[in-house]
Amino acid sequence: MSPRPQRTPSQLIVPEVMNAALQLLSESGPEGFTVRAIARKANVAPMAIYNHFDGKNGLLDAIWTEGFTILQRELAPIGGDPEDELLRSGIAYRKFALEHKSHYTVMFMNRFVGFTPSIAAAYVATRAFQELVKHIERCQSVGMFPDIASDNLAQMLWAACHGYISLEILDINFARDRDETFLQFLSGVQRGFDALRVEPR
Template sequence: MSTLYQDALRAGQDAVRTTILDCAINLLVTDGPAALTMRRIAADIGSSTKVLYTMFGGKEGLIDALYREGFARLRRVQEQVPRTEDPLTHLTHLGAAYREHALAEPAYYRVMFEQTVPGFRPSAEALAIAETAFDTSAAAVAACMEAGIFQPGDAREMSKIFWAASHGAVSLEIAGHFTPEDGGRRYDALMAAVARAFSTQHESKNEGQGT
């Protein structure tokens, strides 16, 4: 009977990397950060620790890889959201995809945002990868500005405000404070409220009130 490592090795190095990361994230969820050792992971997938050290350099490198993988997956999810003719609808769909992905992979979400592993600090490369995960949403915000839906401004900064709102709502839902039904309803209401705050219609109303 072959091991997980042997099965992955036949599929190539990318499969080996994915197998290791999947094992690591599962250990983190089931047994906590203390269980996340190179020896334990190697035993679980049926490889030598040398394989892990060669690929990741050590435990810190492995955790950094988990962080990068989380953002890489988020970026792929965002890039796969179909574009629509209405840029605001596209932005809304991106927000929904963010929530769905976070709820589908809460372990990665916690590594990315909640310092699940005490003392871990992402590398400069990991932080750069994390930043690219929001290129799609920043482009969608820019499209809303170009279409006259949103007020002019810094599209990336505005997208970060959407992200901050999204993150707060999703974190509460993952932590169990919102039921899935309430979480979805409140998330949609929050995203709509942020969009209204940046709307050119909101700007016009404010100007009318000041006259």
């Protein structure tokens, strides 16, 4: 019955704790996310989380950083048509959120009272945000979105997407076809900010 007769090798502790934490998060949400529960699930002593992650907030910081690293990779432009790629980045953002709900919860849902990301973690987040700015600047180079600062617009588009997706994560979305509705949302918002080009008044 004893799950691990010997103690966990050092190298396994970090990945096993990360796995356990993410799994626990997706099973029971922030409520179940306790140091003792994570340690139990990882077959590890609670102390391990302090020795390897600097406590609960350190573990959250690690999840945050991992999440933004993945997100940045998913968002990076690949050199095609700017307008298409901007739309695809929106779809990729939502895909990331739904496929990495645990990460997204730590990164964007603000459910962990007492947690604020470290300077290093905030930097990684900024780099991910810059990918979105790049998309917009590529669009502007072909005439879209005139007369608006790219970082300003990036913030607006991100805010809109985040608002939509956070409700989806919380299960407060009652659309029939969620994928379709999100596409409609995305192109609606995008069209709104580009309308100035089509018919300036």
